Amino acid sequence: MIEYLNANSGALTVIFTGVVTISTVVYAVLTAQLVNETRKMRQAQTEPKLEIALKSSEHWISLLRLHIKNIGLGPAYDIAFKVYGEPDTDGAQEIIKDVTKANLFVSGLKYIGPSREIITGYTQMTTMYQEKIEAVICFEVTYKDSIQKEFKEKFRIDLSEFKGLTQIGTPPMYGIMKSIEKLQKSVDNIATGWKKVQVDVYSQKDRDKERREWEKEEEEDAQPADSADAPPLVH
Structure with a gap:
């Protein structure tokens, strides 16, 4: 056995070196993946995430209220809004007029903390029902996190999804x-x-x-x- 190893020491050295090299490459790849996952987890724990939706009121199903909520784990800064209809119909304009009466849609918001929710206004669906139920409202929102990284999102709300909605x-x-x-x-x-x-x-x-x-x-x-x-x- 010893004579065999001595006779083939060169080949065995090459094989061992190859195994070590492959192991090192695999370890480096796994380490890079772990670092990447750690970075993503850190970002998820510090980045804000805004959500904008129209929801029926608990008191009366025909009242739709506008909810703005930070569902992320980090605070959002310098929030700005742009609201429009797609297309710009009479029903869309009526809804926009009802739910954007708050001054924040003009001046913006300086800060929304994690899990904080703001309800800005409501629209009565029993008025101009046919026009409103066919409307599509778009909200474009821009905001920053604590390190001034900028985010931009668009929320498209199709009111036809509320057709046939009832409450017992x-x-x-x-x-x-x-x-x-x-x-x-x-x-x-x-x-x-x-x-x-x-x-x-x-x-x-x-x-x-x-x-x-x-x-x-x-x-x-x-x-x-x-x-x-x-x-x-x-x-």
């Missing part, structure tokens, strides 16, 4: 809210003397009266029956 019953949170409001109103009325609490009081006088009636019934039950009412004797 009262939303749970809305029902709880209304019940709490009624309870609060009742407590306020009692506290301010607007209404008096109806209370049935069981006093000592009532207890004495009830005791006397009970004693009377006991005495009547204890008296012997009259002879006229007594059953005849049988001989």
